[in-house]
Amino acid sequence: MLLILLSLISAAACYLVFAWWLPSDSERYKDYRAAEPCSSRAMRQGRTDCLSTWHLTVVKTAVDKAVGRSVANEATLTYQDSWRGTVSFGNPGPLLRRLKPGDRVTATAWRHDIVVLSKDGVGQNTSEAPRDEIQMNAAVGVLAALFAAQAFVFGAVRLASPRDYEPFIWDPYGKQLLITSTAASFGVGLPAAWIGIPWWAVPVIAVPAVVCATEITHHRLRRNAAGRGSAVRRTR
Structure with missing residues (x-):
C-alpha cells in the first residue's frame, strides 16, 4: 500500500510538472524575451513588465564561496543608500569575478528581479533571468511518471502475491529500474536543453528507452532465476 501511495504522489507531481510548471516557465521566458525597455511613463506608473535600468554600487562579492555542499556566486549591491540587496549567479564569469567593492x-x-548585471560592456545573467530550458522540466516530469509506474506495479504485485512477488523487489530489479529511469530522463533532458531540441522529445525518447531496458532486465533476471533453480535441482 505504501508503494501505491508513493506512486500516486509521484503521478500528481508529474501532472503538476506538465500542467503547470513547464507551461509557466515557458510563458515567463516568452514574456521576458518580448519585454522592451521601460519608458518614462512606465517608470512613473511603477510598471514591472518592462526592462528598467538602475545604476548600483557593488558592496562586496562572493566567488565560488562554499555554502554547505554547494557553491555560491553572488554580489551584494546598494542604490543611493536607500536599497541593499544580493543577487546570485550560476557561475563567476564573465563579469562577477571582475567586480570589486565600490564598482x-x-x-x-524585470518583474522585481535583477536579471542582468553589466559593467563596461560586459554583461552577465543572474540566476533570476528566465531561461529557455524547459527540457529539464520535462525530464523531471518524465522521471516522476516512470517512478509512479514502477512503484504502482511493484505495489500491485506485492498485494496480489504477498508470498511470491519476485523479481519485483528493490535489489536488484527495483534499483536498476530507478537508475535507468533517472539516467534516461536526464540523459535526454540535458543534451536537449544544450542543443535546443523541443521539450516533447524528452518523453518521446526517454520513455521507450526505459520500457526497452525494463523488458531486457526483467527477462535477464528471470533467466538467471531459472538457471539457479535448475542448478539447485541438479544438486539434489
Whole structure:
C-alpha cells in the first residue's frame, strides 16, 4: 500500500510538472524575451513588465564561496543608500569575478528581479533571468511518471502475491529500474536543453528507452532465476 501511495504522489507531481510548471516557465521566458525597455511613463506608473535600468554600487562579492555542499556566486549591491540587496549567479564569469567593492554597475530589472548585471560592456545573467530550458522540466516530469509506474506495479504485485512477488523487489530489479529511469530522463533532458531540441522529445525518447531496458532486465533476471533453480535441482 505504501508503494501505491508513493506512486500516486509521484503521478500528481508529474501532472503538476506538465500542467503547470513547464507551461509557466515557458510563458515567463516568452514574456521576458518580448519585454522592451521601460519608458518614462512606465517608470512613473511603477510598471514591472518592462526592462528598467538602475545604476548600483557593488558592496562586496562572493566567488565560488562554499555554502554547505554547494557553491555560491553572488554580489551584494546598494542604490543611493536607500536599497541593499544580493543577487546570485550560476557561475563567476564573465563579469562577477571582475567586480570589486565600490564598482558602479548597471542592473537590468524585470518583474522585481535583477536579471542582468553589466559593467563596461560586459554583461552577465543572474540566476533570476528566465531561461529557455524547459527540457529539464520535462525530464523531471518524465522521471516522476516512470517512478509512479514502477512503484504502482511493484505495489500491485506485492498485494496480489504477498508470498511470491519476485523479481519485483528493490535489489536488484527495483534499483536498476530507478537508475535507468533517472539516467534516461536526464540523459535526454540535458543534451536537449544544450542543443535546443523541443521539450516533447524528452518523453518521446526517454520513455521507450526505459520500457526497452525494463523488458531486457526483467527477462535477464528471470533467466538467471531459472538457471539457479535448475542448478539447485541438479544438486539434489
